[in-house]
Amino acid sequence: MTSKTAPPRRPFHVDRGESLHAWLRHMRDHEPVYFDTTMNSWRVLRHADAVRVFSDWSTFSNDMHRVMPAQEFIDGNLSALDPPAHKNLRGLxxxxxxxxxxxxxxxxxESLVVEILDQVDDRGxxxxxxxxxxxxxxxxxxxxxxxxxxGREVLRRCSDAQLTLSTDDPTDGAFIQNREEAMREILDYLREHARERRARPRDDMISRLVHAEMDGRRLTETEIVNFSVLLLLAGHLTTMGLLGSMVACLxxxxxAMAQVRADRSLVPNAVEEVLxxxxxxxxxxxxxxxxxxxxGVTIPxxxxxxxxxxxxxxxxxxYPDPARFDIHRKPNPQLAFTHGIHVCLGAHLARLEAKVALDVLLDRYPAWEVTGVDWYENNTICAPRRLTIAVERHG
Incomplete structure (x- = not known):
């Protein structure tokens, strides 16, 4: 089924999602699975259907390269593998x-959050x-x-380049080529580091990956490098979105802000609801x-x-009343990190960063107010690009 009902154009960045969610609610009721000619893909909108797709890897494959132009970023990319290769590599x-x-x-x-906030301490x-x-x-x-x-500057340039890339068609060859070009510098940089860690290991993740072993198998250099880049993009950009959205939502x-301030045990719940x-x-x-x-639709x-x-x-x-931001929502089977065997490997780290950052912000500032916000106009990430806050410090 090809939908004849066109979605609103970038509605989230115009009215904070009101028109988008109204359209999605209509589509979930009437066309929960449809072919989107603009994005050259089948769209799945309901929660139960999403869980089914994520759970049934034998029918719904993560190996998307066969329907996309040739890509180099494959080996070591967990997001592009199915079992048994996925299980073995994820274990390592x-x-x-x-x-x-x-x-x-x-x-x-926590120390990093404090160091960052110390640098803006003279600003209100x-x-x-x-x-x-x-x-x-x-x-x-x-x-x-x-x-x-x-290396941190190389990582920064790679992330900045990814933030500028957007497409209506994720299978578009030019988009994929531009994305891989944006990763070229960081791939070369991390390849040198992987070689150096093999000879002189340190107490860091690249060293652990270089020397990890399961059933006599070790990761190849390309697998180590590609996974490190995947960790960068997933661990940096998605957590960036979570942190900004968390402050904006509260x-x-x-x-909800008052409740979290009064009872810090609600911080993990708040993070889940933001997700x-x-x-x-x-x-x-x-x-x-x-x-x-x-x-109800047959997909070839x-x-x-x-x-x-x-x-x-x-x-x-x-979710009962999904438009309500509810930090007491239980259960909260949110799918921000997807579901099943491909659930995000960095989910624990993202939650940890969000929890620690929110605790430090609440400790440091008895009050804050968002004074301005702009969102990335990008189909691939939901995150504030600018989020100015006026803060009150403890006397």
Missing amino acids: LSQGFTPRMLGPFGSRI EFDLAADLAYQLPLNVISELLGVDRE DEHPD RYLPPVPDAGRVTNRDVTLG ADQFILISLTSANWDERA
């Missing part, structure tokens, strides 16, 4: 990325998007990977391995699918 990669390994890093994240107003939401995950990823100041909902309310990545892609019926094999996380996270069938 996760050795350097478990909650147990990252747990002690919480105190370092600052841009939280640029000064904290952008800087913190970039610094965290840099320290985890073990890159120096020079400012827009003062009752539901404004998922940093709006869509997730898959490819059909065979003909399949979904949402070898078709590109885009699951709308924005829509699934506001599906009335999964």
Whole structure:
């Protein structure tokens, strides 16, 4: 089914999502699965259908390269693999990325937040998007990977280039080529570091990945480099969106802000609700391995699918009153990190950064007010580009 109902153009950045969510609500009721000629893909809008797609990897493949122009960024890219290759590689990669390994890093994240805020301490107003939401995950990823100041600038240039890229058609060859060109410098930089860590390991993630072993298998250099870049893009840009949206949401909902201030045990709940309310990545892609019926529509094999996380996270069938920002929402089966075997490997780190950052902000500022906000006009990320806040300091 090809929908004849066109979505509003970039509505989120015009009216904070009112027209977008009204349209998505209509489509969930009447055309929950449809072919989008603009994006050259099948769109999936309901929560239950999204969970089915994410859970059934044998039908809905992560190997999207066969329906896209040739790409180099494949080996080591967990987001492009299916079992058994996915299981084996994830087992190796996760050795350097478990909650147990990252747990002690919480105190370092807190120090980084304090260091960043100290630099704006003389201002009564600052841009939280640029000064904290952008800087913190970039610094965290840099320290985890073990890159120096020079490498941090390379990471910054790669992230900045990704933020400028947007497309209506994710299968477009020019878009894919531009994206890979934007990654070229960081791929070359990390390849040199992987070679150096093989000879002289340090206490960082690249060293752990270089020397990780499972059933006699070790990661190749290309797998290590590509996973490190995936970690950069997923760990930096999505966490950037989460941090900015978290502050914006709490400012827009003062009752929730007051409750979190009064009871810090609500901080994790608040983070989960932000992930539901404004998922940093709006869509997730898959490819059909065979003909399949979904949402009453038959989708042929070898078709590109885009699951709308924005829509699934506001599906009335999964969430009572989804337009309400509710930090007490339980259960909250939000899909911001997707679901199933491909659930984001960096989800724990993103949640940790958001929780620590919010705790520090609440400790440091007894009050703040958002004085201006602009959003990235980008189809691939939902994040404030500018978020100025006026802060009150403790006497």
